[in-house]
Amino acid sequence: MKTSSVELIILDLLSQEQAHLTAQEIYQQLRSRLPAVNPSTVYRALERMAHAGKISVSDMGRGAMVYEAVGGERHHHLVCQECGAVMTIEDQPVNELFRYLEKQYHFEMITNHLILFGRCQNCQSPVQVLKAETSKE
Amino acid sequence: MKTSSVELIILDLLSQEQAHLTAQEIYQQLRSRLPAVNPSTVYRALERMAHAGKISVSDMGRGAMVYEAVGGERHHHLVCQECGAVMTIEDQPVNELFRYLEKQYHFEMITNHLILFGRCQNCQSPVQVLKAETSKE
DNA sequence: ATTATAAACGCAAATATTTGAAAATGCAAG
DNA sequence: CTTGCATTTTCAAATATTTGCGTTTATAAT
Numbered sequence: 001m002k003t004s005s006v007e008l009i010i011l012d013l014l015s016q017e018q019a020h021l022t023a024q025e026i027y028q029q030l031r032s033r034l035p036a037v038n039p040s041t042v043y044r045a046l047e048r049m050a051h052a053g054k055i056s057v058s059d060m061g062r063g064a065m066v067y068e069a070v071g072g073e074r075h076h077h078l079v080c081q082e083c084g085a086v087m088t089i090e091d092q093p094v095n096e097l098f099r100y101l102e103k104q105y106h107f108e109m110i111t112n113h114l115i116l117f118g119r120c121q122n123c124q125s126p127v128q129v130l131k132a133e134t135s136k137e
Numbered sequence: 138m139k140t141s142s143v144e145l146i147i148l149d150l151l152s153q154e155q156a157h158l159t160a161q162e163i164y165q166q167l168r169s170r171l172p173a174v175n176p177s178t179v180y181r182a183l184e185r186m187a188h189a190g191k192i193s194v195s196d197m198g199r200g201a202m203v204y205e206a207v208g209g210e211r212h213h214h215l216v217c218q219e220c221g222a223v224m225t226i227e228d229q230p231v232n233e234l235f236r237y238l239e240k241q242y243h244f245e246m247i248t249n250h251l252i253l254f255g256r257c258q259n260c261q262s263p264v265q266v267l268k269a270e271t272s273k274e
Numbered sequence: 275a276t277t278a279t280a281a282a283c284g285c286a287a288a289t290a291t292t293t294g295a296a297a298a299t300g301c302a303a304g
Numbered sequence: 305c306t307t308g309c310a311t312t313t314t315c316a317a318a319t320a321t322t323t324g325c326g327t328t329t330a331t332a333a334t
Contacts, residue, residue: 004299004312024290038314043291045312051218059196063322064290078244081188087242097234098253105224106258107215114251116235121243141282141330161320175284180321182282200292201320276334283328291320298313304306 006045007054009033014055014069022064056113060086068113076114082123143182144191146170151192151206159201193250197223205250213251219260 013029014021021029027042046067049055055067061079074091098109150166151158158166164179183204186192192204198216211228235246 006312027290036314039290040292040315041313048312059202065196078238078242080244081247087244089238089242093234093237093241097230100230101215101226101253102255104230105215105226106261107217107224107255108261109253109255110218111254116238116246117248118239118244118246124245143282164320173284176320177285177322178283185282278333279331281328281330283326285324285326287323289320289322291318293318294316296314298311300311301309303308 004045006030006034006037006041007049010042010045010049010067011054011069014067018068018072020058020060020066020068022062022066024064026067053110058113058115060115061117070112074112077116078120079115079117080120080123081117082119085120085122087120141182143167143171143174143178144186147179147182147186147204148191148206151204155205155209157195157197157203157205159199159203161201163204190247195250195252197252198254207249211249214253215257216252216254217257217260218254219256222257222259224257 009030010026013019013026023043023046026046027037027039030037030042046055046057050057050067054070056070057065057067060066060077061081061084074095075088076091076094078087078089079085080087094114098111101107102109146167147163150156150163160180160183163183164174164176167174167179183192183194187194187204190207193207194202194204197203197214198218198221211232212225213228213231215224215226216222217224231251235248238244239246
């Protein structure tokens with residue numbers, strides 16, 4: 001099956017510099033190459049590609065899902081909910097959990113990009129103190 | 138700080154039977170108790186509550202995020218991307234990973250509800266065969 | 275009780291996303 | 305090349321979500 005032109009361009013966009021783009025960002029950038037493309041074409045293409053495993057979709061706390069090309073080093077992210085900092089972590093420990101769950105539950109994992117939210121080192125104790133001073137629930 | 142009435146009702150809704158509700162479902166159900174409530178009030182309340190850690194937000198592959206009250210047994214889900222089946226798994230192995238990552242990256246984990254996508258046992262080999270017969274990329 | 279301040283809410287407008295149905299395109303078989 | 309079928313795209317309309325801003329409500333201080 002030949003890949004549609006929109007899909008090709010989207011893959012190209014997502015291949016630039018480990019891009020994590022939202023549907024809107026993709027739509028906007030696409031318009032500079034295919035000026036008349038319709039938004040629903042983009043949404044449907046993204047849906048298709050995600051289901052086909054060509055791209056991954058994740059919530060990185062930006063308000064909308066971000067899309068990423070699959071391939072390259074498998075990795076995962078820790079996202080700080082206070083300052084938005086994104087740390088990339090290696091696959092190994094996550095992979096171990098996944099393999100364990102696959103055996104345990106006879107489940108074939110598809111998720112290959114984990115996003116975990118929390119507070120980075122910088123945002124930890126300082127915030128606690130601030131909160132203690134400011135609010136009293 | 139006193140909790141707003143909308144927040145109280147939302148918490149009540151989410152406390153019924155391990156509910157995983159979308160914003161729309163919450164909005165609809167809320168209207169039966171507060172007929173004149175405005176959608177933006179609901180969206181803003183959900184955002185507030187999520188940020189305050191009163192509820193958790195996750196993508197269970199239903200097209201929209203689902204909200205859940207926190208508290209009760211910590212658990213996670215395996216969601217089958219073919220048939221939509223949802224398995225609940227115990228916290229322990231996930232918790233071990235989280236504790237490891239916290240130590241390793243000095244990161245304080247907030248995520249407490251993991252959703253992992255894949256294929257359940259029923260949807261595994263059958264689909265492979267079907268695909269092999271049907272498509273030839 | 276009165277006033278000041280911040281949080282929550284409603285409303286209307288702007289955006290974003292989804293959906294159904296028709297037109298266009300690509301591909302394979304005849 | 306022409307027909308048939310499946311996929312992709314468009315368009316318009318329906319939904320869903322977000323945003324700015326003015327109003328109300330709650331809370332705390334005077």
